[in-house]
Amino acid sequence: MKRIALSLLLGVALPALADRLPLPADTPASYSAECGSCHLAYPPALLAAGDWQRLMAGLNDHFGTDAAVDGKKGAEIKSFLERHAGNATKLGNAGNPPRISTTARFIRKHDEVPAKLWRDPRVKSAANCEACHRGAANGNYSEHDIVLPSPKR
Ligand code: HEC
Ligand code: HEC
Incomplete structure (x- = not known):
């Protein structure tokens, strides 16, 4: 009983905490172009400034690829990411190289995802947000907009 009460309380106290993470209005075009070509242009709030x-x-x-960006664009993207970065203490250690998917916060939010699902060929990796969050490109991470690949028959 106590546990149920607590989760209800948390549900009320933290309304839709982070299920909406659209790219900020001042996102430079270079960010989506340079950082959204191989994977989702990740929400900047999911890593701390030092990690970015x-x-x-x-x-x-960059994770086995060359993702170098020329000087001016690189500086623009870096300052954008720093401006909108998340709180290091709340996110937790992102590892090195830093990953959103290795922060304590990410792991906590995903503790219900069965381990083998991360390696499912339809997911491939935790970095592939859109495999489960259909609205990720629009910043929608709501639990109502998640599809988990069903177990293989
Ligand atoms: C040439 C392709 C490519 C480009 C361009 C690229 N990335 Fe990546 N990125 C990758 C790959 C590959 C991974 C590892 C994905 C995996 O583990 O499945 C990755 C992973 C990441 C991760 C960690 C994801 C996680 O697991 O949480 C972040 C953050 C990231 N990239 C940010 C950026 C940023 C910022 C830029 C632009 C400056 C960028 N990427 C440009 C290929 C790219
Ligand atoms: C294997 C499927 C899967 C992948 C891949 C995945 N997620 Fe999730 N995500 C989930 C599930 C399931 C939840 C829990 C939903 C719930 O209980 O509210 C969740 C929850 C979240 C939440 C919390 C939403 C809230 O209501 O607070 C955020 C933010 C999030 N994911 C972001 C990401 C990001 C960013 C990526 C990629 C770096 C990612 N997820 C990759 C399945 C996935």
Whole structure:
């Protein structure tokens, strides 16, 4: 009983905490173009400023790919990400290289996802947000807009 009461309380206390993460209005075109071509242009609030700085400093060896961006655009993207970065304490350690999907916050939010689903060929990786969040491109992470690939028959 106590547990149910607590979750109800939390549900009320944290209304739709982070299920809407649209790209901010001042998102530079370069961000979507340069950082949205291989994967989703991730919401900047899901990593802390220091993590974005580390990530931007290592773009020439970005998870096995070369994602280098030229100077002016790189600076524009970096300052945009810093401006809208999330709170380091709330997000937790993102690892090195930093990943949204390794932050404590991400792991907590996804603790109901069965481990084997992350490796399902239709998901491929936790970085592939759109495999489950159909509205991710519009910043919609609501639980009402999630499709989990059904178990293979
Ligand atoms: C050439 C393709 C490519 C480009 C361009 C690219 N990325 Fe990536 N990115 C990747 C790959 C590959 C991964 C690893 C995906 C995986 O693990 O499934 C990745 C992962 C990431 C992750 C970690 C995702 C997670 O697991 O939480 C972040 C954050 C990220 N990229 C940000 C950026 C930013 C910012 C830019 C623009 C400056 C960018 N990427 C441009 C290919 C790219
Ligand atoms: C394998 C499917 C899957 C993948 C891939 C996935 N998620 Fe999720 N996500 C879920 C599920 C399931 C929940 C929990 C929904 C709930 O209980 O409200 C969730 C919850 C969330 C929430 C919390 C929403 C809220 O109401 O507070 C956010 C934010 C989120 N995911 C972002 C992401 C991002 C960003 C990525 C990619 C880096 C991602 N997810 C990848 C399945 C997935």
